[in-house]
Amino acid sequence: MPRFQSLRRIASVIPGCLCFFTGSGFADEPIAVDFENDVATILIRRCLECHHSAISSGGLALDTAASFAKGGDSGPVVDPGFSPDSLLLKRIRDGEMPPPKHGMPTALPATEVDIFQRWIAAGAEFPAGRKLDIYEQTTDLRGG
Numbered sequence: 001m002p003r004f005q006s007l008r009r010i011a012s013v014i015p016g017c018l019c020f021f022t023g024s025g026f027a028d029e030p031i032a033v034d035f036e037n038d039v040a041t042i043l044i045r046r047c048l049e050c051h052h053s054a055i056s057s058g059g060l061a062l063d064t065a066a067s068f069a070k071g072g073d074s075g076p077v078v079d080p081g082f083s084p085d086s087l088l089l090k091r092i093r094d095g096e097m098p099p100p101k102h103g104m105p106t107a108l109p110a111t112e113v114d115i116f117q118r119w120i121a122a123g124a125e126f127p128a129g130r131k132l133d134i135y136e137q138t139t140d141l142r143g144g
Contacts, residue, residue, distance in 0.1 A: 065126040083120035
């Protein structure tokens with residue numbers, strides 16, 4: 001009988017261990033996107049060079065919540081909560097954004113596209129008082 005009690009104790013601990021190692025009780029559950037650590041970093045490194053308040057290529061500035069929500073000459077760039085129809089994702093997937101530099105493609109890696117997809121699907125929250133600055137982070141082209 002003591003052997004079965006030991007097995008029951010072990011079996012009762014396993015789900016807790018799985019939650020600890022996977023971060024939740026469900027391995028298929030999508031990981032939440034953090035605006036500052038995920039989205040802002042990509043926007044600053046990949047988009048703000050051409051899409052900020054002082055230079056808004058295509059009428060699109062992506063440095064504040066208001067300008068992001070407004071969109072550009074082609075209209076709103078996201079449909080919060082429904083990522084497949086978002087213009088931002090369409091342009092990224094079609095390889096239009098970011099545009100090639102010096103004849104070399106600058107397509108976003110799949111991990112960054114996934115971050116945008118999950119962020120938009122979750123509602124595309126852009127903190128109201130946050131203004132992204134192109135110089136707040138170091139990029140491949142310049143120091144921050």
